[in-house]
Amino acid sequence: MDKTTDTDRLAHCKTLLAELIAFPTVSSEGNRALTEYLAAHLHDIGAKVWTEPDATGDKLNLFATIGPDCDGGVILSGHTDVVPVTDQPWSSDPFEMSERDGRLFGRGTCDMKGFVAACVTMAPEFVRRKLKVPIHFAFTYDEEIGCFGAQALTASLLRRGIKPAAAIIGEPSSMKVIDGHKGCFEYTTWFTGLEGHGSAPDRGVNAIEYAARYMMKLVELREALKARAPENCPFDPPHTTINMGMLTGGVAHNVIPGKARLDWEMRPVQPADAAFVKAELEQLVQGELLPEMRKKHSAADICTDIVAEVAGLLPEHKNPARDLVMAVTGENDAGLVPFGTEAGLFQSISIPSVICGPGSIAQAHKPDEYLDVAQLSLCLKMLGRLGQRLETGPLM
Known part of the structure; x- marks a missing residue:
């Protein structure tokens, strides 16, 4: 015993x-x-x-x-x-x-x-x-x-x-x-443009500007997610959230920024919300942002690294x-x-x-x-x- x-x-x-x-x-x-x-x-x-x-x-x-x-x-x-x-x-x-x-x-x-x-x-x-x-x-x-x-x-x-x-x-x-x-999905999205002199902004591809447009899409999606909250969801808040943690880029006042980085996260209350956000962002990038960027610079790019996707x-x-x-x-x-x-x-x-x-x-x-x-x-x-x-x- x-x-x-x-x-x-x-x-x-x-x-x-x-x-x-x-x-x-x-x-x-x-x-x-x-x-x-x-x-x-x-x-x-x-x-x-x-x-x-x-x-x-x-x-x-x-x-x-x-x-x-x-x-x-x-x-x-x-x-x-x-x-x-x-x-x-x-x-x-x-x-x-x-x-x-x-x-x-x-x-x-x-x-x-x-x-x-x-x-x-x-x-x-x-x-x-x-x-x-x-x-x-x-x-x-x-x-x-x-x-x-x-x-x-x-x-x-x-x-x-x-x-x-x-x-x-x-x-x-x-x-x-x-x-x-909730889940915790963290990402870093990288924007590659074309540097140039600030006096001629149309001759470059401003990476920060495209990062800002991407970020404003995230703001739009953050509001849309509120309407997707499941009925009687116990979480507080009861919907999937999005947060932008850091936006960096550029080297000086008078240089068109060729690089930018956006760190952001979402905390899904249901897997379908994560799929919705990804699909909306992919449509924005492939249908709008990248075609505009590559008209001026064929090597321009937007890519996202998955830092972590932890299921809720x-x-x-x-x-x-x-x-x-x-x-x-x-x-x-x-x-x-x-x-x-x-x-x-x-x-x-x-x-x-x-x-x-x-x-x-x-x-x-x-x-x-x-x-x-x-x-x-x-x-x-x-x-x-x-x-x-x-x-x-x-x-x-």
């Missing part, structure tokens, strides 16, 4: 979290060392583990399974990358966890190595239980810069024929149950993942969040998904990021109850 106490689990989890914080897994630097550490740890306790690298080899996804080799079960999902600490006024070393006044300080404590540490802490207990369905661990790279790791991982799950029945994404939600958020998590009437987490947390309802997560990617491959994790998003990305010890304790208890439930059979 396992005689591990809640105090023992919490102490072990804090120790493991400190070890994870010591890996400076800023997205630009990679997460390989941390992931290999977790893979070895999970393998040693009996989990079935596989990892997959990105193209550089510096970043790894990890997928591990405890329990029977069958469909169903639950994914516990977390990302291992963190945002930079450059120029942030930390009062302690961000990569050396410290505990003060019931709070654990360090980069990634709440976003979201605390959840990862809690999952791995509970892994030996999952191994000891006679699970009827598996518990999977999915730890990814590059969530902070576009959910690229989760995109690769979900593709791998489809290719390998792995079919979990639910996914719990442990982003910081103060252990509240979250079943919805759409609230669903039937969501066994949400119902499961409500049962093991005691929460009576589910809410929405304004920030994006990897949850929508799991939902997009037909895995019911929900967000529930320790800590508050209000502490994420800031100097002196912290996780309340009480939140970590609640997460461990939730995972313990999840293990008990999966001993008895199906999710619900």
